[in-house]
Amino acid sequence: MDARLNIHTNPVAAKAVKRLASAGQAIAESSLSATTRELVLLRASQINGCGFCVDMHTKDAAQAGENFVRLNLVASWREATVYTPAERAALELAEQGTRIADAAGGVTDEAWADAAKHYDEDQLAALVSLIALINAFNRLNVITQQPAGDYQPGQFG
Template sequence: MPTERMPNPASLVPGAMEALMDVTKAIMGAGLDGKLLALTHLRASQINGCGPCVAGGVHQAQQHGVTTNQVHAVAAWRETPWFTDDERAALALTEAVTRLADHPDPVPDHVWDAAAKHFDHKELAALLLNIAVTNTFNRLNAPTRQQAGKW
């Protein structure tokens, strides 16, 4: 198992971790279902290979009532019957936003329109911020080889 290269960078820059946590608190207070936030956090973290965020995402998902089937199948959400239409829209948006550089049109209209059908502007804003903050943590944890279970 690779060793940690350094502590999480956000913990080393004064005020950085607190600022990220304040954004997270604001997202959680925006009225979007915690289950959706947990599913999108988990999916983005899987894509980015962030062990601590995947482990934390599973825990968060369980706390918010995500079913065992959903937790185990979130990477294959398109091929399973266990996700609602709004969860599917949120997961599609999560994948598009997390993989911005992979496509010439990173968030195609059909992905955006599906999300906008289920979420109002404030909810979409919370969803996008959740995806962005998750990707930020993934991009801090993965290169520094943060280990799951070391909180």
């Protein structure tokens, strides 16, 4: 399957992607753990049906040493016993932030309070920014039908 538009070579799209990627770098430099970042990226991408991002974040997390059991259970994290309370709070925030139109008022006060128990203000800012950013990337990839399966870790930086 070919993409509808190559977002990496089209001058307008490539410029937008580059700017989004620089926002991602700022989040990567935060104190939010890489493990939490990858779990959130993977879960939001699953919800949005972005095969390209699911492929990318599964492979990146595995290369960084993440356990395949934990990666395989992200879609059913509520029933899994392999995540910390902090990771669970981040995954809940990611789900509610991704499905923002599904609930009146968006993210619940309970989800926010739970995340705030585990993350300081800068980490919360990174987490919220990460959720917004991955949703933007998911939409770019889903709308343009970026194919999944061929991503290689390190391919984009």
